[in-house]
Amino acid sequence: MPHNGLGCACVKDALVRKMFVNWKKKSEAVCEYIKKGKSGRIEFVLLPAMIFRFPVFKMFKVLFKIVRIMNSKGIDSLSFAADDTCNGCRICEKICPVNNIQISGSKPIWSDHCAGCFACFHWCSKRSISLGGYDFNIRNYHHPEVIISDILNGVPS
Ligand code: SF4
Numbered sequence: 001m002p003h004n005g006l007g008c009a010c011v012k013d014a015l016v017r018k019m020f021v022n023w024k025k026k027s028e029a030v031c032e033y034i035k036k037g038k039s040g041r042i043e044f045v046l047l048p049a050m051i052f053r054f055p056v057f058k059m060f061k062v063l064f065k066i067v068r069i070m071n072s073k074g075i076d077s078l079s080f081a082a083d084d085t086c087n088g089c090r091i092c093e094k095i096c097p098v099n100n101i102q103i104s105g106s107k108p109i110w111s112d113h114c115a116g117c118f119a120c121f122h123w124c125s126k127r128s129i130s131l132g133g134y135d136f137n138i139r140n141y142h143h144p145e146v147i148i149s150d151i152l153n154g155v156p157s
Pocket residue numbers: 082085086087088089090091092093107108123124125126127128129
């Protein structure tokens with residue numbers, strides 16, 4: 001499902017819209033299946049079919065770059081960082097489900113207990129956050145029907 005992230009920017013809006021339409025149909029089919037009291041496998045999708053439906057091959061480029069940097073510079077070199085476009089709005093601090101971010105001065109500082117949800121990255125309205133300042137061509141994304149207050153109201157402050 002298109003949840004809190006889509007991977008690289010190669011996933012276009014048209015594909016995302018198509019996925020939502022398909023999954024809506026599928027969820028309706030699942031409901032019908034359950035209502036009829038059926039059990040067992042509803043659908044079987046072969047791995048190659050999944051790969052061709054989604055531009056997985058294009059994502060390998062991103063993955064390889066991450067692995068190469070991790071290998072040569074260490075995992076810490078990929079820590080979250082905010083660049084000069086950050087306006088200190090505190091969204092990242094508020095949205096982090098594990099209170100791993102504090103604003104110091106007017107910039108976020110990440111602590112060491114990140115849960116890896118990528119909410120800070122995806123919800124930053126200024127797109128200021130990166131992994132160690134590297135550009136991995138990762139697209140900022142969230143579910144189109146979810147607004148920030150939905151998340152903030154569900155997150156203990
Ligand atoms: S959400 Fe983005 S702009 Fe706002 S404080 Fe965090 S990094 Fe800066």
